[in-house]
Amino acid sequence: xxxxxTAPLPHALWRVxxxxxxxxxxxxxxxxTAVGRGDGPxxxxxxxxxxxxxxxxxxxxxxxxxxxxxxxxxxxGALTQRQQDRLALRHPYVVGNLDGAPLPVRYRAxxxxxxxxxxxERDRAGDRxxxxxxxxxxxxxxxxxxxxxRPDRQILAFDPAGRGRVAEVFGDLGRAERVSVVVPxxxxxxxxxxxxxxxxxxxxGMATSLYQAERETSPSTRTAVIAWADYAxxxxxxxxxxxxxxxxxxxxxxxxxxxGLPGSSxxxxxxxxxxSVVCGVAAHKLPKRVTDVAVAGxxxxxxxNVAGLGTGARVWAARDADDWIADVPYLEVGGLGHGADPVAxxxxxxxxxxxxxxxxxxxxxxxxxxxxxxxxxxxxxxGSVRCAAGQDGCxxxxxxxxxxxxxxxxxxxx
Numbered sequence: 001x002x003x004x005x006t007a008p009l010p011h012a013l014w015r016v017x018x019x020x021x022x023x024x025x026x027x028x029x030x031x032x033t034a035v036g037r038g039d040g041p042x043x044x045x046x047x048x049x050x051x052x053x054x055x056x057x058x059x060x061x062x063x064x065x066x067x068x069x070x071x072x073x074x075x076x077g078a079l080t081q082r083q084q085d086r087l088a089l090r091h092p093y094v095v096g097n098l099d100g101a102p103l104p105v106r107y108r109a110x111x112x113x114x115x116x117x118x119x120x121e122r123d124r125a126g127d128r129x130x131x132x133x134x135x136x137x138x139x140x141x142x143x144x145x146x147x148x149x150r151p152d153r154q155i156l157a158f159d160p161a162g163r164g165r166v167a168e169v170f171g172d173l174g175r176a177e178r179v180s181v182v183v184p185x186x187x188x189x190x191x192x193x194x195x196x197x198x199x200x201x202x203x204x205g206m207a208t209s210l211y212q213a214e215r216e217t218s219p220s221t222r223t224a225v226i227a228w229a230d231y232a233x234x235x236x237x238x239x240x241x242x243x244x245x246x247x248x249x250x251x252x253x254x255x256x257x258x259x260g261l262p263g264s265s266x267x268x269x270x271x272x273x274x275x276s277v278v279c280g281v282a283a284h285k286l287p288k289r290v291t292d293v294a295v296a297g298x299x300x301x302x303x304x305n306v307a308g309l310g311t312g313a314r315v316w317a318a319r320d321a322d323d324w325i326a327d328v329p330y331l332e333v334g335g336l337g338h339g340a341d342p343v344a345x346x347x348x349x350x351x352x353x354x355x356x357x358x359x360x361x362x363x364x365x366x367x368x369x370x371x372x373x374x375x376x377x378x379x380x381x382x383g384s385v386r387c388a389a390g391q392d393g394c395x396x397x398x399x400x401x402x403x404x405x406x407x408x409x410x411x412x413x414x
Contacts, residue, residue, distance in 0.1 A: 048094055055090065069099040072100030076101050076102055084105045085105070088105050088109035092112035092113035093159070094109075096155070099260030100260040102262075103154075103156075106156060106157075110158040114148055118149065120160075125138035125142060148168075155169075156173075160190065163232070165190070165229060166190055167227060169224060169226055170226075173261070178266055179261060180207075181225075181228050181254075182203055182227050183228055184227075187234070188233040200365045200366075203229045207225045207227035208225075210378065213366070213374070214375045221380075223379060224265075231250030231253050231254070233250070234274060243335050244302055247277040247280075250282075251281035251282035251285070254278060255287075258287055258290055264289070267289050267291065269286075269294065271295045273298070274299065276299070276342070277301060279301065280300070280303055280309060283303075283310060286311055292313055292314045292315075292377050293313045294374055295317050295318070296363040299325055300332070300339040305346065305347050307348065317349035317352070318343070318357075318388070319342075320360075320363070320370075322358060322359050323360045330344070352394055353370070353386040357369070382399060
């Protein structure tokens with residue numbers, strides 16, 4: 001054996017080998033889910049955008065949909081109500097998704113878009129050339145669109161293309177003093193936006209549970225909660241879930257949402273699983289109105305510590321002792337993995353109890369410490385927050401205007 005045979009491997013090669021190890025460990029610990037994308041019909045979005053760009057209102061060119069929310073808000077503010085309604089009717093798929101547009105106009109536009117999507121899906125379901133799987137999917141989408149069209153629902157964003165995106169508001173967002181945004185993780189799409197079984201594992205169940213808990217925590221605070229499934233999440237636990245590619249796009253959309261919210265409400269983000277990756281990537285670009293970022297069951301936030309997130313918001317973290325996400329490698333090599341563990345003390349997050357939560361999807365279940373803590377954070381009642389066992393400093397430096405309950409004893413449940 002020559003000396004060259006025993007020479008150390010180059011640093012770059014070690015990084016490649018370590019990245020491969022990460023993939024193998026992900027496969028072994030979380031299961032490799034080879035999920036088909038299950039794409040639905042593709043809405044001719046390019047045609048809708050082209051029609052918008054070629055239209056005018058009162059001889060004025062319409063703004064680029066990619067403009068910052070402040071510019072969109074200024075544009076709509078210069079229109080009459082009748083002109084706003086006309087744009088919603090002519091371009092529902094665009095207006096309904098414009099951060100910065102007036103809330104009533106967005107709600108109206110999305111109802112128009114939902115009716116059109118429901119009609120399209122009915123036609124598709126009646127096509128005899130459709131496969132059995134295609135027919136079942138069309139029927140499921142019909143039921144979802146019909147449910148979203150109920151008069152009591154406030155749909156803030158809607159795009160039926162592919163697996164679909166949607167966001168819904170609970171409460172009066174226009175008058176809210178505190179706004180909470182639920183950012184879900186993998187396998188979030190139109191068909192999983194709401195569930196009858198396992199209700200609190202879906203964005204609607206998470207958001208309604210949090211909204212009710214916030215109202216109970218502080219009845220006098222005007223609150224609103226957004227179930228935000230308005231980004232393309234990974235389909236299953238595979239390569240997309242192990243990288244930040246989809247999180248980067250989702251982060252940009254999340255920043256636009258928070259910038260475009262009406263009024264001067266303070267905002268808290270509640271980010272579950274891969275949603276915490278989205279929040280971590282977005283953190284340094286979030287507006288100052290975002291005062292709190294809470295993560296639950298996080299695989300990492302693509303940062304080494306709280307300082308590395310580059311945000312002035314308070315960062316909170318929770319993880320149940322039974323959550324399988326604890327077995328995911330907390331590192332990032334060659335784009336794989338999401339960095340340090342947010343519940344590790346050295347990360348620097350405020351660690352809160354999740355007593356009563358069960359596994360990876362139980363953080364928003366009524367009666368759990370995690371939900372009570374999230375509600376306290378959401379309404380700014382920091383004195384009601386219970387720290388994780390052995391982590392009494394989670395409330396340090398905060399106004400404790402609510403009575404503080406005793407700590408959970410026994411086995412630490414972060």
